[in-house]
Amino acid sequence: xxxxxxxxxxxxxxxxxxxxxxxxxxxxxxxxxxxxxxxxxxxxxxxxxxxxxxxxxxx
Amino acid sequence: xxxxxxxxxxxxxxxxxxxxxxxxxxxxxxxxxxxxxxxxxxxxxxxxxxxxxxxxxxxxxxxxxxxxxxxxxxxxxxxxxxxxxxxxxxxxxxxxxxxxxxxxxxxxxxxxxxxxxxxxxxxxxxxxxxxxxxxxxxxxxxxxxxxxxxxxxxxxxxxxxxxxxxxxxxxxxxxxxxxxxxxxxxxxxxxxxxxxxxxxxxxxxxxxxxxxxxxxxxxxxxxxxxxxxxxxxxxxxxxxxxxxxxxxxxxxxxxxxxxxxxxxxxxxxxxxxxxxxxxxxxxxxxxxxxxxxxxxxxxxxxxxxxxxxxxxxxxxxxxxxxxxxxxxxxxxxxxxxxxxxxxxxxxxxxxxxxxxxxxxxxxxxxxxxxxxxxxxxxxxxxxxxxxxxxxxxxxxxxxxxxxxxxxxxxxxxxxxxxxxxxxxxxxxxxxxxxxxxxxxxxxxxxxxxxxxxxxxxxxxxxxxxxxxxxxxxxxxxxxx
Numbered sequence: 001x002x003x004x005x006x007x008x009x010x011x012x013x014x015x016x017x018x019x020x021x022x023x024x025x026x027x028x029x030x031x032x033x034x035x036x037x038x039x040x041x042x043x044x045x046x047x048x049x050x051x052x053x054x055x056x057x058x059x
Numbered sequence: 060x061x062x063x064x065x066x067x068x069x070x071x072x073x074x075x076x077x078x079x080x081x082x083x084x085x086x087x088x089x090x091x092x093x094x095x096x097x098x099x100x101x102x103x104x105x106x107x108x109x110x111x112x113x114x115x116x117x118x119x120x121x122x123x124x125x126x127x128x129x130x131x132x133x134x135x136x137x138x139x140x141x142x143x144x145x146x147x148x149x150x151x152x153x154x155x156x157x158x159x160x161x162x163x164x165x166x167x168x169x170x171x172x173x174x175x176x177x178x179x180x181x182x183x184x185x186x187x188x189x190x191x192x193x194x195x196x197x198x199x200x201x202x203x204x205x206x207x208x209x210x211x212x213x214x215x216x217x218x219x220x221x222x223x224x225x226x227x228x229x230x231x232x233x234x235x236x237x238x239x240x241x242x243x244x245x246x247x248x249x250x251x252x253x254x255x256x257x258x259x260x261x262x263x264x265x266x267x268x269x270x271x272x273x274x275x276x277x278x279x280x281x282x283x284x285x286x287x288x289x290x291x292x293x294x295x296x297x298x299x300x301x302x303x304x305x306x307x308x309x310x311x312x313x314x315x316x317x318x319x320x321x322x323x324x325x326x327x328x329x330x331x332x333x334x335x336x337x338x339x340x341x342x343x344x345x346x347x348x349x350x351x352x353x354x355x356x357x358x359x360x361x362x363x364x365x366x367x368x369x370x371x372x373x374x375x376x377x378x379x380x381x382x383x384x385x386x387x388x389x390x391x392x393x394x395x396x397x398x399x400x401x402x403x404x405x406x407x408x409x410x411x412x413x414x415x416x417x418x419x420x421x422x423x424x425x426x427x428x429x430x431x432x433x434x435x436x437x438x439x440x441x442x443x444x445x446x447x448x449x450x451x452x453x454x455x456x457x458x459x460x461x462x463x464x465x466x467x468x469x470x471x472x473x474x475x476x477x478x479x480x481x482x483x484x485x486x487x488x489x490x491x492x493x494x495x496x497x498x499x500x501x502x503x504x505x506x507x508x509x510x511x512x513x514x515x516x517x518x519x520x521x522x523x524x525x526x527x528x529x530x531x532x533x534x535x536x537x538x539x
Contacts, residue, residue: 040449041446041449041450044373044374045460046373046457048459048460048461049303049457049458049459049460050457050458050459050460050463051373051374051455051456051457052442052445052446052448052449052455052456052457052458053374053377053449053455054449054452054455056376056380057374057376057377057380057455
């Protein structure tokens with residue numbers, strides 16, 4: 001007798017729902033991914049100049 | 060034809076007298092010649108620049124950063140074309156919204172203007188295309204031989220049957236009664252003349268047009284409407300180098316599909332540079348005016364290497380992140396120059412000074428200020444470009460810290476594009492000339508040149524000056 005693994009199914013259901021919700025929000029102009037990336041922008045002052053850098057530049 | 064003697068000229072022998080032989084005056088005269096209209100062209104200088112001419116061009120400047128105004132003008136045949144670099148730009152249509160002149164109507168003279176200016180098709184015609192969501196990319200075109208109107212047109216005018224040129228003839232002021240100019244009062248050597256014509260065109264230059272009109276108004280108060288804002292709404296293009304940085308060649312080149320490849324250079328004009336300007340959406344969203352980013356790329360590997368060393372000292376991770384994935388040659392050092400649009404403001408103005416030139420005409424007092432809005436505009440544009448470079452991982456930008464302060468904001472110099480002062484408009488309360496460049500309330504006086512610009516745009520003005528002058532000549536032919 002096959003026992004279905006409900007936990008796995010539920011996880012897929014929920015994650016795909018979440019993925020499509022985020023995708024639709026992104027398409028609707030909220031640009032979550034872009035916003036997320038923008039948070040990585042850092043300003044760094046050196047020799048009377050302000051550098052616009054990425055967080056990765058310091059890691 | 061060259062006129063050495065102004066005696067014995069019959070009244071109304073000339074249909075039009077043009078004051079000034081710079082690009083505006085010569086373009087108007089050439090077009091009138093084609094239409095068989097007899098014209099007298101008056102030039103205050105000679106064929107060479109006289110060092111003493113500075114005494115006519117200087118003035119008092121009240122500004123934070125401004126240049127010596129006597130150095131960017133030439134009192135000689137050919138006018139400012141003796142000084143310019145031959146750069147030509149076309150106004151964007153959106154920048155024309157406040158002008159009384161129809162954009163398409165004005166640009167119907169494009170083919171003629173290109174011929175007058177000797178614009179060669181180096182790579183492409185004028186274009187404006189999308190660069191990204193916020194910026195457009197456009198090109199600059201160049202006159203062949205950096206066209207000097209003196210060298211190109213002196214012989215043509217000398218041999219013309221319709222254009223009469225009188226050199227070393229200083230315009231002093233207009234004469235006439237209310238609503239009508241009867242003659243121009245001028246001086247040639249030590250003699251004085253009143254020269255009559257049906258129509259008069261003032262084409263003496265961005266600052267001189269205002270000075271000469273103000274002085275004519277002072278000499279004959281009944282001639283001009285009291286409310287005409289002569290000298291007001293003066294504009295210039297601040298020009299400065301506010302930023303530098305580096306890009307990855309391959310990533311940026313994807314955005315530049317108009318470039319012509321030769322080696323690794325961006326061939327969008329004669330320089331290794333790309334011209335960017337904020338699009339209408341970005342300008343409206345942030346309530347800012349236009350500007351040009353001259354994005355100048357340095358392709359010399361030696362200087363790129365030294366630049367990379369400099370950045371490495373600051374943040375080794377930047378270089379590590381870039382160079383581990385890319386070749387050193389793909390990293391290109393750049394600097395950005397800005398040529399910025401100035402909004403017309405009544406407080407930026409030309410007035411008559413108490414100091415006089417050698418012929419007794421007052422010199423000018425020039426009041427000029429760069430507004431906080433302009434300073435904010437520069438900052439917002441640079442930040443937007445910097446963030447774009449980071450988001451697309453194309454490169455990084457470093458902005459001078461002065462740009463972030465209204466009080467310490469420094470410009471290197473101004474482009475010497477003197478505009479406004481006799482602006483074109485529909486209403487005589489805020490403009491001096493109408494859509495046909497005729498002075499409001501005077502039937503037979505016209506003004507052409509950069510002084511009639513309603514807005515300054517952010518490009519070099521000569522192309523538009525020639526367009527306006529050709530259109531004016533066409534209008535004069537219709538009414539003569």
